[in-house]
C-alpha cells in the first residue's frame with residue numbers, strides 16, 4: 001500500500017509534534033509516524049514530570065550563549081521562533097507558562113502530560129494524520145532526494161520529510177538512535193553521542209545511603225589528580241548510585257572530560273556561606289547546651305537536613321554514642337573540616353539510560369539553520385535532539401525542539 005503526503009514527520013516527540021502541527025496549520029497534508037503506542041513519551045518524563053518547557057531568558061543573545069558552538073548557527077532559527085513565541089504559543093493553546101527559580105518556565109499546571117495533551121490537540125486541530133505504533137524501518141532516497149519511508153509492509157511517499165526521532169538518552173521512551181543511523185548511512189556527519197546532562201556515579205556508600213535526599217544549597221568542588229578544577233553551588237540530589245540534581249547534571253560534561261585521563265574526586269561544602277570558624281562556634285554552642293546528651297541526639301542540629309543518619313558512614317572514627325561533653329577538640333575539628341569538605345570519589349558518568357541529554361548528532365554545518373533543511377538532501381529536514389548541540393539543563397533542550405520544529409514545519 002502506498003500513500004502520498006505533502007509532509008511526513010518521523011517521530012512524535014516535542015520537535016516532531018511541533019513541526020507536524022505547524023506544517024498542518026499551513027494547509028499541508030501531513031502524516032506523523034510514531035513507533036510508540038502514544039505520542040510524547042520523553043516529554044511526559046521531562047522536568048521530573050513537571051516539564052521545564054523553556055528558559056525565560058528573552059534576550060536571544062544571552063540565551064544563545066548557552067548553546068556552545070551552535071550559538072552563531074541558531075540566530076536565524078531563534079529569530080523566527082524564540083522564547084517569547086513559546087510563551088504565546090502555549091498560552092494560545094490554553095496552557096499558560098509560569099516562571100520559577102533560575103528562569104525556568106513550566107506549564108502553569110506543572111504537568112508534562114498537559115503539554116502532550118495540548119500538542120496532541122494542536123495536531124488534531126490542524127488535521128495532521130497521526131499513526132502511532134508505526135515504526136519506520138527505512139528511508140529511501142534517490143538522486144539527492146528522499147522518496148519514501150518504509151514501515152513494515154507500508155510505504156509512504158511525500159514531497160518533504162522531517163526526521164525528528166530524537167537522540168539516545170532514556171531509550172525506553174523510544175529515542176533509540178534510529179535517526180542517527182539513517183542519517184549517517186545517507187552520508188551526513190553524525191557526531192558520536194555522549195551523555196552530557198547525566199548523573200554521576202560515586203564510590204562512597206554514605207552517598208548511596210542518603211538516596212532520595214536532596215540538599216538545596218551545597219558547594220561542590222571537583223579535583224583531577226588532587227588539583228582543583230572547578231566549583232559550583234546549588235542543589236544536590238543523592239541517589240542509590242551517586243549524585244544528581246541540576247548542579248550535578250550541569251557539571252557532568254566537564255566532569256566527563258576530566259574523567260578521560262585521571263582520578264576525579266570532589267568535596268561537598270555543606271555550609272558554603274559559613275566559615276570553618278563560624279561553623280565550629282555553632283557546634284560549640286550546640287554542644288554547650290546539650291552536654292549530657294549522646295552525640296547522635298544532637299546531630300540533626302549540626303548535619304545538613306536529613307543527613308544525620310549517615311554520620312556513622314561519613315565520619316566512622318567518631319562514635320555517635322559518645323556523650324557530647326566527651327567529644328574531643330580534635331574530633332570537633334574533624335567534624336567541621338568534614339562538613340566543609342565531604343570527600344567523594346567520582347567513578348563515572350551514568351549511561352544513556354539515565355541521561356537527560358546526550359550530545360552528538362548531525363553537525364550543524366550540514367544543516368541550513370534558516371530552514372532546518374539538510375544540505376545533502378533537498379527535501380529532508382532535521383530537528384530536536386538529532387542535532388549536535390550541547391546545552392545545559394534549564395529548559396534549553398525543549399526550547400530547541402520548539403524552535404527547530406517550528407522552523408522545519410514553516411519551511412517544508
Ligand SMILES: Cc1cc2nc3c(=O)[nH]c(=O)nc-3n(C[C@H](O)[C@H](O)[C@H](O)COP(=O)(O)OP(=O)(O)OC[C@H]3O[C@@H](n4cnc5c(N)ncnc54)[C@H](O)[C@@H]3O)c2cc1C
Pocket residue numbers: 010011012013014015016033034035036039040041042043045046047048051052053054134135136137164165166167169170173174175176178179355356357383384385386394395396397398399401
Ligand atoms: C529524564 C529527562 C528529563 C528531561 N527534562 C527536560 C526539561 O525539563 N526541560 C528540557 O528542556 N529538556 C528536558 N529533557 C530533554 C528533552 O526532553 C528532549 O530534548 C526532547 O524531548 C527531545 O525531543 P525530540 O523531539 O528531539 O525527540 P524525542 O522526544 O526523543 O522524540 C523522538 C520520537 O521519535 C520516535 N521514534 C524514534 N525512532 C522511530 C522510528 N524508527 N519510527 C517512528 N518513530 C520513531 C520515538 O519513539 C520518540 O517518540 C529531558 C530529558 C530526559 C530524558
